Amino acid sequence: MDIHAVKVAVVDDEAPVRKALARLLRAAGYQALTYASGADFLDALGRERFACLILDLQMPGMSGLDVQAGPLFRQAGVPAIVISARDEREARETCMAAGAFAYLTKPVDDRELLAAVQAASARAR
Secondary structure, eight states, rough: OGGGGGGEEEEOOOHHHHHHHHHHHTTTTEEEEEEHHHHHHHHHHHTTOOSSEEESSOOOOOOOHHHHHHHHHHHTTEEEEEEEOOHHHHHHHHHHTTSEEEESSOOOOHHHHHHHHHHHHHOOO
């Protein structure tokens, strides 16, 4: 699969984080689509097909864990890379038990994130 055809969703309530992650993904050749909330992403999930998702854990309203636990998300089978400002063992274990592909802490290391996106996208194929 051509990497330029790989769509990656970025869900984060902080606009600067969304922009920075999208810029990084696009520079690496991915198509990055950004969403300010879990609800916005889930709405798009019915129209778009994503190779993977970068998902902020702590968001107002619907948290990243809420998104992961939703039936629509589970049916879509999109690998989720959860990012969080907090490096808490319990949060990491909860996300991984809910099916997260990876759990990374902010500020996210670019190489680590791109490696996780590449691995998650390969798994989705």
